[in-house]
Amino acid sequence: MKHCAISPQRVRMAGLTLITSLLIPNVVCGQHRVAAYYPSWLRNALPANQIKFDKITHINHAFAWPLADGAITGYENLDHPELIAATHQANKNILISLGGFGQSDGFAPMAADSAARKKFVENLVNYCIDGGYDGADIDWEFPQTTADRANLTTLIKEIREGFNDNNPGLLLTMVAVPGDFNGHWHDYPALAAYVDWFNLMTYDFHGPWFSHAGHNAPLFQPPNDFDGSVDTGLKYLNRTRGIPKEKINLGLPFYGREFNSAVLYGPSTGGNDLPYNAIAPNLAAGWQYHWDDISKVPYLTNPTNSKLTTFDDSLSITMKCDYAKQNGLAGVMIWALGYDIIGDRQPLLSAVARAMGGTTSVSEQPRMIAKNFLLFNNYPNPFNPTTTITFYIETDTPVKLSIYDITGKLVTVLLNTTALRGINKTTWDATGFANGLYFYKLESANFSEVKKMILIK
Numbered sequence: 001m002k003h004c005a006i007s008p009q010r011v012r013m014a015g016l017t018l019i020t021s022l023l024i025p026n027v028v029c030g031q032h033r034v035a036a037y038y039p040s041w042l043r044n045a046l047p048a049n050q051i052k053f054d055k056i057t058h059i060n061h062a063f064a065w066p067l068a069d070g071a072i073t074g075y076e077n078l079d080h081p082e083l084i085a086a087t088h089q090a091n092k093n094i095l096i097s098l099g100g101f102g103q104s105d106g107f108a109p110m111a112a113d114s115a116a117r118k119k120f121v122e123n124l125v126n127y128c129i130d131g132g133y134d135g136a137d138i139d140w141e142f143p144q145t146t147a148d149r150a151n152l153t154t155l156i157k158e159i160r161e162g163f164n165d166n167n168p169g170l171l172l173t174m175v176a177v178p179g180d181f182n183g184h185w186h187d188y189p190a191l192a193a194y195v196d197w198f199n200l201m202t203y204d205f206h207g208p209w210f211s212h213a214g215h216n217a218p219l220f221q222p223p224n225d226f227d228g229s230v231d232t233g234l235k236y237l238n239r240t241r242g243i244p245k246e247k248i249n250l251g252l253p254f255y256g257r258e259f260n261s262a263v264l265y266g267p268s269t270g271g272n273d274l275p276y277n278a279i280a281p282n283l284a285a286g287w288q289y290h291w292d293d294i295s296k297v298p299y300l301t302n303p304t305n306s307k308l309t310t311f312d313d314s315l316s317i318t319m320k321c322d323y324a325k326q327n328g329l330a331g332v333m334i335w336a337l338g339y340d341i342i343g344d345r346q347p348l349l350s351a352v353a354r355a356m357g358g359t360t361s362v363s364e365q366p367r368m369i370a371k372n373f374l375l376f377n378n379y380p381n382p383f384n385p386t387t388t389i390t391f392y393i394e395t396d397t398p399v400k401l402s403i404y405d406i407t408g409k410l411v412t413v414l415l416n417t418t419a420l421r422g423i424n425k426t427t428w429d430a431t432g433f434a435n436g437l438y439f440y441k442l443e444s445a446n447f448s449e450v451k452k453m454i455l456i457k
Contacts, residue, residue, distance in 0.1 A: 032324070032356045033331025035173075035199060035249055036349075037062050037097065038338070040078045046338035048083040052346065053090035055353035057331070059083070060137045060173075060199075062097040064127070068109035070119030072098070072127055084132045095171060096127060099139035107140040111151035120155075121162040128163075128170055135163070135171025137199070142177070143185035153190045160194035164423055168374050168392045176200045176243070178233025188241040193379045195247070199333040200237055202230040203253035206310065208271035213261035215310045216273075217253050218295035219320055225265055229295065230320060234327065250324040250332045254339035254348050255279075256311025264292070264299060264308060275339035276348055279311050291315075314351040321355030332356065373397075375442045375449045378428075382454040385431045389414070389440055395421050397444050403428060404439045411438070430455050 035058040038046070051059075061083065064074035087094040099107060110116045124136055136159065143152050156174065163170040174191065176198035177183045192198075205228045206214030214225060221229035234250065237243045255275045261268030279300070283289060287300040287309075297316045300309045312320070324332050332352065340348035374392040381387060389401065401415035411433065414426050428440075435457050441450045 032329075033057050033197070033249060034334070034352060034356055035060060035331065036334040036337040038083065039063075039336050040075045040080065042336070042338040043077055043080060043083070046341060048080065048086040051083075051086065051090075051337070052349060052353075053087070053092050055349050056334075056337070057092060059087050059092065059094040059337070060097040060333075061094055061133070062336070063100040063103050063139070064096055064098050065100070065103040066098060066106040066110045066120050068106050068113075068116065070110055070113075070116040070123060072120070072123045081132075088132070093134040093171065094132075095135045095137045095173060096131065096133045097137040097139055098124075099141060101141050104139070104141045107155075108143070108145075108148055108151070111155040112147060117151075117155055117158060121158050124159060125162045125166045125170075129167055134169070135173065135196075138172070138174040141175070142182045145185070149185045149187055152185075153187045156191050156194045164376070164390070164392075168376075168423070171196050173197050173199060176237055176248070178202050178205075178230075179228050179236055180240070183236065183241065186241075188237070188243050192243055192247060193377065193381065197247045197249055197330055198237070198243060199249045200233060200251050201335075202233040202251040203335070205229065206259075206271060207257055207273070208269075210271065211267060211269075212265055213259035213263070213268040213271070213308050213310070214265055215292065215295050215297050215299065216255070216257045217251075217312060217320075218292070218297050219316065219323060220295055222292075222294045230323065234329075245328045246330050248329050250320060250329055252317055252320055252332050252334050252348075252352065253312055254334060254336060256309050258307060258309045260306065261308045262301075262305050264290075264310075268308070274309065274311075276311060276313075277340055277342050279309055280313075280342060280347075282309065312348070314347050317348050317351045318355045321352055325356070373442070373444070373447045373449070375451060377451060378440065378453045382456040383430070384455065384457050385433075386427055386429045387453060388425055388427050390423060390425045391419075391442050392423050393419055393421060393444075397421075399442060399444045401426065402441045402443075404441065405434075406437045414440075 034056045036056045037060045039062050064072050064078060066072055084094055110120050128136060143149055160172055163172060172195055174195050178200060203217035206216060214227060218229040220231050237248060238245055255273050256279050257271050257273050259268040260270040282300055286303045290299050296319050298313050321332055340346050376390040378387045378389045397419055399415060399419045402410055403412045405411050414428055433455060435455055437452060437454055439450050439452050
């Protein structure tokens, strides 16, 4: 279910009309989120003024990364004020993405040291505010120990707190992996309390790390291969690890992998990645197109039957977008914007826009201070028996914070006072209350908002 950022929905429960908004990071009614990574090395191939902002909702600017002492560095050409200005002129959001494959070595030592971690959070807050970013996307690839697992959660928690203390409008997102091989080093239920959404990397299911060829990103897993798929990846993150679907963006690869192999799932070497615009011309060079109707993705074989390329085309991308919508996900994530540029066309991006319903209007209003108030998710949730409710107001304002049960019955009023400007926190001790779903409502003369929480004993 999607929630409107501009026109809050009204939910009627037992005669009580509740105004809801920001139950999840906001998506315009009738639309889904389309977050696209923009690699800094493509700034010449895809200048900021040529980005098709009508087809996306968010830019993840890749990559900066942390050093062990908490400093932040990045690619030489990462500084790109034109990109930030163009994104905001299009009324879209841009996040700085930190880490990525090959740039994550600084995370573990930094996150393990409280002083370095504090410095990093301070640097990141300043990086976003001073640089004009709307938030940060964390791409630590990959935590490898029990200590890393705990330190990652602490790091994300402290980033969220740093954002809330300095600019509650900043978004915090992070990547997620589609299986337990790397996923068990992430405490996803704990991370979900601080993260606005996860970008699920449903690709790289085969590559040079295997001795057999296989699809880069099969939608469904065939019976003869157990290396994973988009479908198994979503089920892992949602069902096994408990991440709500409305917090998941499904990954769409605008690249494929070329193997030295005669047959799909046969012995191979290689498996290096290629952007779509380097794969598509092979069709005109005599390569044979094949469609795998089990995995719902294509592949190519060369004329001598010595090479095989697995990839996504407009059809498979469309099917994945439809899968994301049918499964109630918040949207999709693209790696990477610009990898499908062929002349004046971007066929994969166009397929995403058609399938996801277009993104021509304002796509996100992420906890904007201009709203005058912000009601955050309670923590912990689920909880037993206490939970903390946090909200932000721009000026000293009389507010009322009430708790309702599933029938809409008022069970208690936590606050009925003039709250001071800034971040306000209050704790609900639900000792003596029954298990189940509850709603907390923050209201004043000029605003009203409702969120849900679960009491489990």
